[in-house]
Ligand code: OGA
């Protein structure tokens with residue numbers, strides 16, 4: 001079986017217990033009256049085929065479209081979460097063509113860059129994936145409306161921050177791993193954007209951390225159901241009324257696994273801070289403001305390698321005066 005590369009090994013506290021509890025406490029929302037969801041499921045199946053064909057290509061072919069510190073789309077097999085290497089391969093493409101982002105993390109550099117995935121020669125059907133994005137973004141906007149209303153805001157309050165959305169559609173591939181007790185497919189994290197709409201196959205492995213007791217709860221695959229993660233943006237906008245979900249992926253020693261997250265990220269020029277409607281003299285802003293584009297570009301540049309410091313997090317903007 002050989003030895004595991006040390007870069008993948010989790011510290012003992014974060015190693016998964018392979019026998020986990022079974023619970024049914026993840027709420028399921030039925031939006032099935034809508035044609036959008038049915039269409040999205042169908043195109044989603046086509047994207048799964050595209051992903052499978054791509055990840056089964058020889059490694060040399062995949063590495064021809066490898067991402068680097070300048071180009072943050074395409075293939076990547078060395079992502080680190082919290083400075084431990086993930087047991088996975090990914091392919092990222094931009095949901096919006098082109099996507100406008102700051103050219104560098106430098107706060108004084110005002111230059112912007114427009115990036116296209118479609119200009120690249122890549123060995124997979126981008127059209128199928130972009131068709132899927134167009135349907136899933138409808139679902140994402142609908143969810144944002146429901147969340148806005150739940151916060152007592154106008155239905156379009158949050159949606160208008162996404163006119164030039166910046167997120168990727170990601171194809172995740174978790175090869176079988178001979179060391180499932182030492183490595184993770186993705187280490188614990190919360191997603192940085194507003195929402196993630198994820199489809200997973202029937203293998204299982206995604207776990208969410210219970211806020212009440214810190215236990216890791218498996219998210220069992222449900223046929224034709226999406227998993228919706230609340231991300232860090234919603235935690236900040238809602239001033240902690242919504243909390244972003246901490247999650248991770250355990251790997252399987254026998255079966256490969258595929259998942260497809262759609263990351264719904266706002267326009268680069270959005271200033272992230274609690275919404276004014278939700279704060280007052282008594283309810284103080286829990287976060288200091290930051291620019292979404294610079295934050296995202298800073299995070300993007302730092303998950304290639306093992307660093308000494310942690311990646312930038314929303315906790316870095318927590319206002320100590322407010323707690
Ligand atoms: C992610 C992620 C979960 C999964 O890509 O951010 O959390 O089930 N993926 O693959």
Ligand code: NI
Pocket residue numbers: 189190191247
């Ligand atoms: Ni995630």
